[in-house]
Amino acid sequence: MDALMRKERIDRGLKVRTEGIYAISDIREILYLMGPRILLIAGLFALPFVFELAPYWKKVINIMCAYAVLALSFDFLANYVGLVCLGGAFFTGVGGYFAAIFNTTLGMPIWLSMPLATIAGAVFCTFCLLPCLPLRGVYFAIVTLMYPLLFTRIIEALDILGGTNGMTGIDAFPNAYVENYTIIAIALIFLFGMRRFVNQDVGLVLRGVKDNDQAVRASGISVTRMRIIAVFIASLIGCSAGAYIAHLYMWAGISLFALDFSIIPIAAVVIGGGGTLVGAMIGAFILVPLSEVLRAFGTFRIVIYCIILTGFIVFKSEGIMVYLQRKYHQFERWVKV
Amino acid sequence: MEIVVYGIINSITLSLISLGFTLVYSISRVPNFAHGALYVTSGYLTWIFLNKCTGMPYVLAIILGIGITAVVGALIYQFILVRVRGMEISEIIATYAIGLAILEGLRWGGLRGGTFSLPAFFAGSVDILGVSVDYQRLIIVGAGILTFILLYLFTRYTKMGLAFRGIAQDERAAMMLGINSDVTAVLSLGIGSALAGLAAILLLPLGNIVVETGYNVLIFAIAVCVIGGLGSWGGVIVASFIIGFAQILTESFLSAHYQMVVALLAIILTLLVKPSGIFGKQKELEERV
Numbered sequence: 053m054d055a056l057m058r059k060e061r062i063d064r065g066l067k068v069r070t071e072g073i074y075a076i077s078d079i080r081e082i083l084y085l086m087g088p089r090i091l092l093i094a095g096l097f098a099l100p101f102v103f104e105l106a107p108y109w110k111k112v113i114n115i116m117c118a119y120a121v122l123a124l125s126f127d128f129l130a131n132y133v134g135l136v137c138l139g140g141a142f143f144t145g146v147g148g149y150f151a152a153i154f155n156t157t158l159g160m161p162i163w164l165s166m167p168l169a170t171i172a173g174a175v176f177c178t179f180c181l182l183p184c185l186p187l188r189g190v191y192f193a194i195v196t197l198m199y200p201l202l203f204t205r206i207i208e209a210l211d212i213l214g215g216t217n218g219m220t221g222i223d224a225f226p227n228a229y230v231e232n233y234t235i236i237a238i239a240l241i242f243l244f245g246m247r248r249f250v251n252q253d254v255g256l257v258l259r260g261v262k263d264n265d266q267a268v269r270a271s272g273i274s275v276t277r278m279r280i281i282a283v284f285i286a287s288l289i290g291c292s293a294g295a296y297i298a299h300l301y302m303w304a305g306i307s308l309f310a311l312d313f314s315i316i317p318i319a320a321v322v323i324g325g326g327g328t329l330v331g332a333m334i335g336a337f338i339l340v341p342l343s344e345v346l347r348a349f350g351t352f353r354i355v356i357y358c359i360i361l362t363g364f365i366v367f368k369s370e371g372i373m374v375y376l377q378r379k380y381h382q383f384e385r386w387v388k389v
Numbered sequence: 390m391e392i393v394v395y396g397i398i399n400s401i402t403l404s405l406i407s408l409g410f411t412l413v414y415s416i417s418r419v420p421n422f423a424h425g426a427l428y429v430t431s432g433y434l435t436w437i438f439l440n441k442c443t444g445m446p447y448v449l450a451i452i453l454g455i456g457i458t459a460v461v462g463a464l465i466y467q468f469i470l471v472r473v474r475g476m477e478i479s480e481i482i483a484t485y486a487i488g489l490a491i492l493e494g495l496r497w498g499g500l501r502g503g504t505f506s507l508p509a510f511f512a513g514s515v516d517i518l519g520v521s522v523d524y525q526r527l528i529i530v531g532a533g534i535l536t537f538i539l540l541y542l543f544t545r546y547t548k549m550g551l552a553f554r555g556i557a558q559d560e561r562a563a564m565m566l567g568i569n570s571d572v573t574a575v576l577s578l579g580i581g582s583a584l585a586g587l588a589a590i591l592l593l594p595l596g597n598i599v600v601e602t603g604y605n606v607l608i609f610a611i612a613v614c615v616i617g618g619l620g621s622w623g624g625v626i627v628a629s630f631i632i633g634f635a636q637i638l639t640e641s642f643l644s645a646h647y648q649m650v651v652a653l654l655a656i657i658l659t660l661l662v663k664p665s666g667i668f669g670k671q672k673e674l675e676e677r678v
Contacts, residue, residue, distance in 0.1 A: 136481045138422075183660040190420050190619070191660065193481045194611050197422070201604065202653050209646030315489060318482060326478075352497040358490035365483050366472045 056389040061382060088380065092330070093240060100232040110228055114300055116340040117235040118293045123317040123324070123332035124242055125289035131327035132250050133282040134262030135189050139196040141313035142180075143287050145203055145306075147173040147294025152219040152304035162223045166295045173291030178284045185279045200309040207306055218305020222298055235296055239333065242289050246329055249285070258282050311354065316340070319357040322364045325371025334373055392637055394520045400633025401533035402592060404625050406606050407613035408536065409584035411625050414614065415557045417574035419470055419480050423462075423488035424585055425607030429600065430491055431458035431586030432593040436505050447508070455586035462582025466575045474574075488607070496600045505598040507590070529591050536587065537626070553577060605649075612652035616659045631655070 062084060096117075103109040122140050129135045150169035154160045160168065180199060184191040207213055214220070225231040249255050257278055260268045265275050298304040316339055317332070324335025339357065346353050364371065406428070413421045435454030438445055465487055473479035514523035544550035555563035556573045564570050588606075596602075613632060617624025632655055639647045 130478050134478065136478050138481070138485055183657045187660065189477055190481065191615070193420070193422075193485075194615060195656065195660075197485075198608055198611070198649075198653050198656070201608065202649055205646060205649050209644065209650075311489070315486075318486075322482065350497060351493045354493040355490045355497060358486040358493070361486040362469060362483055362490070365479050365486070366469055369473075369479065 057386045058389050059384040060387045061384050092333075096236050096240065097233075099236070100229060107228070110232060112341060112344050114231055114235050115297075116337060117239045118297055118300075119313075119316050119320065119340050120239050120333040120336035121235070121242055121293040121296075122290055122313060123320040123336045124239070124246060124329060125286045125293075126317045127321045127326060127329055127332035128246055128250070128289070129282060129286040130321065132255065132262060133258050133279060133286075135279065135283070136193045137196045137286070138193050138318075139198070139200045139314050140290060140317045141200040141309045141311065142196060142203070143173070143177055143290025144294035144297060144313045145200060145309040146177050146287075147291030147296075148298035148304040148308040149213055149219070149294075150176070150291070151295035151298040152213075152222050155222045155299070156219060162225065162299055165223075166292070166299060169295040169298075170288060170292040173294065174284055174288040177287035177291065178280060181283055181287075182280070185283065186276045200314065204306045204309045214305065216306065218303055218307075220303055222302045222304065224302050225299060231300060235293075235300075238292055238296065242292070243329060243333060246285075246289075250329070254278075254281065315354060315357055315361075316343070319361040321371075322361050322369075323371060325373035325375070326369075328371070328373045328377070331371050331373030335371070338372075390518050391520045392634075392641060394517060394522060396630075396634040396637040398522070398526050398530060399637050400630040401530050402588075403609055403613050403633050404629035405529070405533050405536065405584075405588040405591065407610040407617075407625050407629060408540070409581040409588070410607075410610040411614045411617070411619070411622065412540075412584060413577055413581035414619055415621070416553050416577035417466070417556075419466075419474075419484065419574070419578070420619075421578070421581060422481065422485040422607065423465065423491065424581070424610055425603035425605070426488035426491035427458050427462055427582045427585040428589045428606045429495060429598065429603040430461065431455055431582075432507065432589040432598045432602075433495060433505070434458065435590060436507060436598060439507070447510075451590050454590065455583050458586035459579045459583035462585075463575050463579035466578040470578070471571060471574075474571075488603070492600050492603045506596070507594045507598070509594040525591075525594050532587075532591055536584070540622075549576065608649065609652060612656050615656050618665055 099113050100110060103113065122144065125143065126137055126140055129137050147169055150173045151165050154165035154169050154172075155162065158165075181192070181195065184195045208216055225234065250258070257268060257273055258281075260271075261275055261278050261282075268275055268278070294308060297308065317336070320335030320339050321332045322335070323338060324333065325331030343353050343357075346356065349356070368375075409427075410421055410424045413419055413424075431454045434457055435450050438450035438453050439447060442450075465484075469483055469487065470480065473483055509523070509525040510528055511524040514521050515527070516522075542550075544554050552563070552568045552573055553576075555566065555568055556570055560570055585606075593602075609632070613625055613628045616631065617626075617628030632652060635651050635655065636648045639651050
C-alpha cells in the first residue's frame with residue numbers, strides 16, 4: 053500500500069520560522085534561498101563564454117549590462133526615493149564626456165579615467181539637479197527631461213567638446229573579455245551593493261521620503277539632504293555606465309544624450325518590477341536583446357517600448373520579477389503524510 | 390521696435406502652447422507629458438485631411454484635426470490614466486511613454502523632412518510700427534487673445550467651467566457638491582488637447598511639421614508653467630511674456646541656439662528663488678516638501 057502523499061510548499065519550513073530573517077537549518081534550504089542569486093551571478097559570468105562563437109552578441113552583452121546598470125539607477129531613484137528621472141541619458145552623457153576628457157585631454161589610463169569620471173560626473177549631475185530637490189517629484193521629472201536636450205543644444209551651439217562630431221581617440225579595453233567582465237562586475241557590484249544599501253538606516257529614511265515626506269521632516273531629518281544623497285548615488289550608478297559606454301565605443305558624442313538611454317531603463321524597470329532592483333536588471337536583459345532583434349525597425353522600437361511600458365504600468369504594474377518571486381515561493385513538493 | 394513687436398508675438402505663441410498643459414495640470418493634477426505629441430498629432434492630422442482628402446475645405450480639416458486630437462486626449466485619460474490616477478510616478482511615466490510612442494510612431498510612419506507644412510490662412514504681410522509682420526502672426530495674436538477671453542468667460546460663467554475650477558481648488562469639497570472628478574478630468578484632458586491642437590494649427594503654418602517640434606513644444610510649455618506657477622492661469626501669461634521677450638532678446642543679441650538655454654535657466658532661477666512660481670502663492674506649501 054502506497055503511503056499517503058500531500059503537497060507542501062518548499063519554503064514552508066523557512067516561512068514558519070520567520071518571514072524576513074531566515075534561520076537556515078540545512079543545505080537544501082540554503083540552496084533554495086541562494087539558488088536564484090547564484091543562478092544570476094553564474095549566468096552573467098558564463099554569458100561571454102556561451103556567446104564565444106558569436107562576437108556580435110558578445111557586444112550585445114556589454115550594452116545589455118550597461119542598460120541594466122542604468123535601470124538600477126532609475127529603479128532606486130523612482131521606487132525608493134520617489135523621484136522619477138525622465139532623462140537617464142543625462143547621466144550617461146555626463147559620465148561619457150567626463151571619461152573622454154579625463155582619458156584624451158588629461159591622458160589618464162582607462163582604469164583611472166572610468167572611476168574618476170564616475171565620481172566627477174556624479175558630483176556634476178547632483179549639482180545640476182540641486183535646485184529641484186526641495187520640491188515635489190514632478191519638478192524633478194520636468195528638469196531631468198530637459199537636461200539631456202539642453203546639453204545636446206549647448207554642445208552643438210558652442211561647438212565645445214568636439215561639437216557634433218564628438219570626442220574621438222578614447223582608449224579601448226584591452227580585449228573582449230575585459231570589456232564583458234568589467235560591465236558585468238559593475239552591474240553585480242551595484243546590484244548587491246544597492247540591495248544592502250536600501251536596507252540600511254539611510255535606505256529606510258529614503259523610503260520614508262518617498263512614502264511620507266512630511267513625516268520625515270517631522271522627525272527632524274532634512275528631506276532635501278536625503279534626496280541629495282539619493283541623487284548622488286543614482287548619478288554615480290548612471291555615470292559609471294556612461295563612462296563605460298564611452299570607453300566601449302572609444303567615442304563620446306551627443307548621441308550619449310540620446311532618448312534610448314532615457315526610455316529603455318524606464319521600460320526595463322516597469323517590465324521587470326519596480327522596487328526590486330533585480331527586476332530592473334531582468335527587464336534590461338529582456339528588452340535589450342529584443343531591441344537588437346528589432347533593429348530593422350529603427351525608431352519604431354521606441355514605440356514598441358512605450359506600448360509595452362504603458363501596458364505593463366496599466367495592467368501588470370507589479371512587473372515580472374515580483375510575479376516570479378511569488379511563484380518561486382509557492383513551489384510545492386510531494387511529502388509523505 | 391522689432392524686438393517689441395516680435396516679443397509680443399513670441400510671448401503669445403508661448404502662452405498658446407502652454408495653455409493646454411496648465412489647464413490639464415490645474416484641474417486633474419496630471420502633468421501631461423504627451424502635450425507635445427498631441428500638438429504634432431493635430432498638425433499632422435490636419436495636413437492629412439488637407440492633402441489626402443481632396444476638396445476638403447481648410448476650415449473643415451482644421452476642425453476635424455482639433456476634434457480628433459481632443460478625443461485622443463480624452464481617450465488617453467479614460468483608458469490609461471484613470472487606472473493610475475493618484476500614483477504620481479506611474480502618471481508621469483505613462484504620459485511620457487504615450488507621448489514618446491505617438492511622436493516616434495509618427496516619425497517612423499513617415500513624418501520626416503520638410504515636406505509637411507500647412508498653408509497660411511492669408512498670405513501677405515502688413516507694416517506695424519515700421520516692422521513688417523505677416524498676417525499669420527497677426528492671426529496668432531488675435532486668436533491668442535480671443536482664446537484667453539473665451540477661457541476666462543468659460544471658467545467664470547458656465548457650469549462646466551465652474552466645476553473645473555471647483556475641482557482645481559479643492560477636489561474633495563467639489564466631489565461632495567456632486568462634481569464628478571473623473572468626468573471633469575476626462576473633459577479637462579480633452580479640452581487641454583484641443584488647446585494644444587489649436588496652438589498647432591495656428592503656429593505650424595509658420596514652419597514645417599517635424600517631430601522635434603513636439604519635444605520643443607513640451608519643453609517650452611513646461612518652462613512657462615513652472616515659471617508662472619504650475620496650474621496658475623495668470624502665471625502663464627506673465628511667464629510667457631518674460632520668456633518670450635528673453636528669447637527674442639537672446640536671439641537678436643546672441644544666437645537662436647540659446648533659446649532653450651534661456652528657458653532652462655529661467656526654470657532653475659525660478660526654482661531657486663521662488664519655487665512655486667510667480668503666481669503660485671496659493672499652493673506654495675503644497676509644492677515644497
